[in-house]
Amino acid sequence: MGYRTLLAILDTPKTTRQVTDFAVALANQYQAHVIGAHAEAIAMVPIVAPMEIPDPATVQALQDMAHQETESVEKIFREIGTREGLSHEWRSFVTSSGFNSAALIDSARCSDLVIAAQGESGFLSETKAELESFLFESGRPVLIIPHVLTAPRPIRRVLIAWNGSREAARATFDALPFLKAAEEVEVFSVDPENTPTQSPETAGAEIAAALARHGIKVTVTSSQKTGLDPAMAIENRLSDSSIDLLVMGAYGNKRWWEMLFGGVTRTLLDSMTALTLLSR
Template sequence: MSYKTIAVILQSKEDAQRVLDCGVPLAQAWGAHLVGIHAEPIPVAYSAAVGFPDVGVIETATEAAAERTKEVETLFAERMKGAEQSFEWHTLTSFSGDSAYTGATLARAADLVIAAQRNPDWATDDAPNIEGVIYESGRPVLVVPYAGPLTRAFGRVLVSWNGSKEAARAVFDALPLIVEAEATEIFVVDPPEEGDETGASASSLAAALARHGAEVTVATEASEGRSVDEVIRDRVAATGADLLVLGAYSHSWLRQLLFGGVTRTVLHTMPVPSFMSH
């Protein structure tokens, strides 16, 4: 089992390099077709003082969008030429100009989507809306951290397990990576009381993955006043995991947008690649 179609979300030249550093080796290893997706905003017609659309502003915005597209497409084409990889390229437009959200429809035809975590030093427009593609594409998304080394293979996988349908979806979407890993740990934060289904489901999940040939263990830990995302981040560091797998938005997207949550924290701060499904 492997991924045969991989969509890469390339919002700008700032994030494109890291996404391709992750996506190209994976595509080569699996013999996958790589789909490059980049979007630009539709120029907005501003009115001049006399009440007519300011053509100069529209022309300037159009030229800037064309230049950004050329930069990203050239970077993508050069990497594909060097990799001798099967690929295709899509330039899209939308009011937002967000490559992730705008490209969600195209991404639905991919086995896996790869996008970059937002670098806090980037301008807002350079950050793809990963939440949008996770929620709208229906496909698993591999989020590449904005800093740090990128591995070309994932040897140790940490599965954040809460028994939800989103977590189950993420685990089995990540099965090709889990099977190839040297070790996978199913990690439960704040294990429930005896008899609760979450603990039993973790053991059942481990057995199911083992039947696929994966090397799996189960671990639990009490949060003891820490946030769940902090416990997960500490466990990633303690185990040396180079991939985190978790279900996205097991609570509502609106709730996490307003109050925060594990999904949003992982999207913004997790130092290792994170594999997420909704």
């Protein structure tokens, strides 16, 4: 089992090289095909006061800039793909909906894994809401690359943020190829609840047993009554254990049309130090 079709979200020339380099590393590991996808924004129509009519020259200039960025992104992706002997293809969409382009979502739904960059100012700060919606609509796992990680490295240690939820279960099994290749996998729970199927002391034991049947070397740990919020507890664990990959669910609230990511997910993504695989 492995990831055979990777969709690389190529946002700007600055992040394209980073995302493509990681896609190449994963493609070589899993003998995968890489699709480089870029959404070229349709320029918004500026209004000229006092007559409040569109300014065609400005509109054209903005559209030309957007197209030049598309050409730069495509050039970087194709050059790396050709140089590395990568099985790859390029897809560019001109759209007013950004990542929420129906064509881009369709491409994601036919991929094993989506790869995107965090960006230097936090989790894709300029397009955060778009990617949140994209994750919800695509139904596919998304691997986020932190801006501090400038070059691919082996994924040897994996931390699964486990709370027994649907999202956590989905993320865990979406990450199976990574888990199987890792040297160490840790199932980590923060202040687990006492439920009919588990006590705080046994939280994560059943999912760990399921993973062990796949031949995965897995341990179970928890953080109980420390006074830390879950995001801080997970951040500390990432640092203390030198984690290469965090696996977690993209938690939302009951009203799905509100903000998709819950507080724990958002806090971790804005300060992420490790690769993070999210599933919804």
